Amino acid sequence: MSKIERFSEKVMKFAQLRYVKIIMNSFLGIAAFSIGASLFSLVRSIPIPIWQEFLNNTGLTSILNIPISMVSNLYAIMVVISIGYEVGKSFGQRPLPAAMVAFGSFMILTPFVANISLTNEAGEAVSGLAQNVISIGVLGSQGIFLAMISGLIAARLYVFLLEKNVKIRMPDSVPPSVAGMFETMIPAGLVFIIFIVFRVVFEHTSFGTMQTFIYTILQKPIVGIGANPIGAALYLFVGKFLWMFGIHGDLLTYATLGSVRQAATQANMAAFAAGEAVPYLEWGLLTPFANIGIFGLTLLLVFSKSKQYKSLGKLALPTSIFNITEPIMFGFPIILNPIMAIPFVLTPGISVVLTSLLMNIGIVAPLTGVALSNVIPAPIYLWMATNSITGLIWGVILVLINAAIFFPFFKVAERTAVKGENEAEVK
Structure with a gap:
């Protein structure tokens, strides 16, 4: 048995421990409550000035805050x-x-x-x-x-x-x-x-x-x-690193640190409902950036010189836009691919660090704390999560940055694929 196989076996045994499974199943079991609250958050956070003015003037903002506060509190x-x-x-x-x-x-x-x-009858606090x-x-x-x-x-x-x-x-x-x-x-x-x-x-x-x-x-x-760029980047790094060995790293990191992430998420949601600044900015950046690198890679595949890569890119583009990465993970493949390991593991953390930096210096609007679905494309997610056009613009730029990071590694794989296709045509 190779070292990689032994490592994978140990990680999988950990994931199957009784109490790890209990905690994981417990948080997954109440995910519907968070998803339900996120729907109200979604309606409340649509970043269109006319819509926001309508919500405030009609009092719907307070009504929509009720289920959000119920779940978070x-x-x-x-x-x-x-x-x-x-x-x-x-x-x-x-x-x-x-x-x-x-x-x-x-x-x-x-x-x-x-x-x-x-406040008493005299108006004194x-x-x-x-x-x-x-x-x-x-x-x-x-x-x-x-x-x-x-x-x-x-x-x-x-x-x-x-x-x-x-x-x-x-x-x-x-x-x-x-x-x-x-x-x-x-x-x-x-x-x-x-x-x-x-x-x-x-x-x-x-x-x-x-x-x-x-x-x-x-x-x-x-x-x-995790309330800093390095901690959030490390969280994403571990999840992607485990994927390289065929282990669903995102699920495993959630199983072990789900309580930590949920504590931060619920605190951010409570702040959102109260109109306050989010206390845990970086934890709120994990969702949109978990798979943004795969989206950037998919764009490269669509315009690839390799016929098989181009076909895969066109097939996977609709799912990659909505953060469903399995066609690329298993079809490219990413798993057990040493060439693509470096950009795949590093791009989510780089996205978190860059975004946190720009939000802290005021170039990109900070997160409001709204809870959104993880299938929303990253640029639109940032637009709604920040309630600002700066979030949308930065989201588009960030997809291009991720594609640029993947580019030199992708070209190595592409040359190999094109060479193989040419040899097959000659035969």
Whole structure:
């Protein structure tokens, strides 16, 4: 077995680990909520002045913000329920009770105190801590890591207790729905007691709550790693590098860092709905640039001197425009192609770095935080994501830059292909 084959085997084994699959399936399972919110984001962000004026004058902007805010501000709840469900299903137990135990455990750890600001009858602003109030932020982007960790622990403990028969056994004559309710009582109660202990312990620390501890020590620093051009470029680099060995690198990086990316995405969406600047600019650039290099390569194929490359380019152009890359990945091919490895791996990161630089110095408008579909062509994506014509212009320029980076490597492959075609014609 070659070194490449051994490396691929190890990566695939990692992707098949039980808890990696649980996390991946959990985020994929709630993707519909994000997609649904992105549709409202799409309508709200169409960068046409007349349309934007219409939305503002009719009050539709506020209405369209409701589902966007709902998803971004309640995303942690969706995460913990989905993870609990997947844990139960993975271990052969009823998934819904496991999901509810995970949700209940998460809420036990959620702080019931928040800073609020009110205006009294005299018009004076009054602010301070309020008891029995949940800050919407801890149920949204700030609570994603806590939701993931507490969901895994709570659901796994629940399953462990069931496997050890720590439950009330009912006679066979009792209907399954009723028997299931009684079986759940003791293991769920024990899990809740454990999480109450967690809550009380953290109340006596300087953090005050487990939510604050995880957000401060774990989530904020990890998400912050990608909140710069180098971190975002590295994320894309790893995904494309794995593709070179026949591994779906984009899916694997999402499986391992999906929680980080979603935390940043939901924070950006919340900022968009509130009309504020996005806190994680570079994380928002991952979607449009993941496959922009393949689009640039496809344009080269369309005008290739090689007959087979020209045919492939014409066939793949409609799909490449919408970021569907499989015809090029497997038909060119890109996978296991040492000639094309360098531009394929580097172009997404270069696109992120250049765009981040231009946005930070003000040449290209910054992202608004709107959530858009990943099938939107990169230039149009940037136009809508920035609500500015500068995004569209830069998107077109960036496609040409990616094509230019691929060009010298493509010419090497093209010469080989043309030579082979000429020899075949002579024969």
